[in-house]
Amino acid sequence: MIAIEDATLIFNAGTPNENRVFEAFNLTVGKGEFITVIGSNGAGKSTLFNLLSGTVMPDSGRIVLNGRDVTKEPEFKRAKTIGRIFQDPLAGTASNMTLEDNMMVCFKKGFKGLRIGLNRKRREFFKEQLKFLDMGLEDRLKDNVGLLSGGQRQALTLLMMVLSRPELVLLDEHTAALDPRNAEIVLRLTTHFVKEYGLTTLMVTHNMQHAIDLGNRLLMMDSGEVVLDIRGEEKQHLTVEKLVAMFSKVRNKQFTNDEALLSR
Ligand SMILES: Nc1ncnc2c1ncn2[C@@H]1O[C@H](COP(=O)(O)OP(=O)(O)OP(=O)(O)O)[C@@H](O)[C@H]1O
Ligand SMILES: [Mg+2]
Incomplete structure (x- = not known):
């Protein structure tokens, strides 16, 4: 699916702070x-x-994703x-946007560029998905994400990542x-x-x-x-x-x- 082939990564090369993090690193x-x-x-x-x-880009070696x-x-x-989630619960969602708008961004991503809009059916779908999280978010589609707790926010980030249909x-x-x-x-x-x-x-x-x-x-x-x-x-x-x-x-x-x- 994804492979790192013979990658070398050196930070601050040629300086006193040189740090060879990876040398001939391989992972499939x-x-x-x-x-x-x-x-x-x-x-x-x-x-x-x-x-x-x-x-970051390797100094040498290759990254191969699905043969490319x-x-x-x-x-x-x-x-x-690629969907990525960090430790910081604030990192994966936009505070000043509503839950439904946040979700829509990821949902669209999952449709790979197709033009789709937010309608009643989609709101219903989002609601169902939020209900599954069991974090009391299903009736808060119009709330700004900034109002959520860290746990709610990280669960939402996870759900949004899934909606974007990542391969990795x-x-x-x-x-x-x-x-x-x-x-x-x-x-x-x-x-x-x-x-x-x-x-x-x-x-x-x-x-x-x-x-x-x-x-x-x-x-x-x-x-x-x-x-x-x-x-x-x-x-x-x-x-x-x-x-x-x-x-x-x-x-x-x-x-x-x-x-x-x-x-x-
Ligand atoms: N942008 C950067 N510039 C310079 N050095 C870096 C950079 N990013 C990472 N490093 C160095 O690369 C090494 C690996 O760091 P990394 O953050 O990948 O560790 P980690 O395994 O995730 O550690 P932790 O468990 O603390 O999160 C460390 O020596 C770090 O200082
Ligand atoms: Mg780390």
Whole structure:
């Protein structure tokens, strides 16, 4: 579905701050895979997403999306097929626009340029979708999104992303800024949508148990490398302890991630 081939990425090349984040990095993501991604702080998880979405370009190597070389394609073009959600619940929606207008923007995106308008039937559809979120949003189509709570807003962002019918979904700790109850709700909605629509998904999380329980493939990153790539039956039998032990064995050091240790 999407692949990174032999990518090198160097920030501030040739300066005292030079940072070689990726060197000959390779990753192939198959259609329909739900991949959880964990790793120490600064391991390159968000930068990996930046490479996939075109926010940063590799210094060498290629990004191939559905067999097409998109290495040089700017972010806004790739955004037609890639949906990305960040940690900040305010990032995915426009505060000063109503729920229905926000939803319409994404709905139109899903129709790939077809001219469609907001009518009664569509409002009904939006209402139904909002009802499914079970966050009391179904009667608030005309409210500005700025009035919603963080949890409501992140659930709406998720729904809007689904409405835009993305081919690839990138979730970067999208529940980390929410309180435990809302984080749980948004996570449950995430797994529902991924399954229901067969969305090819990469999800960064600091919660090792979530990384183990969700998805069908798990990547553990460290210093710009994928150090563990676990799938299928092996993933089903994982525990946090096993994962930490596997990491120590391949890296010859302890796994450290401030948030991950707290959330065990
Ligand atoms: N635009 C940039 N300019 C310079 N350095 C950058 C830039 N973006 C990322 N980096 C560096 O790349 C490395 C990887 O950062 P990245 O944000 O991908 O880590 P991460 O795995 O997402 O960490 P965290 O768990 O803290 O979110 C870090 O050393 C970071 O400082
Ligand atoms: Mg990050």
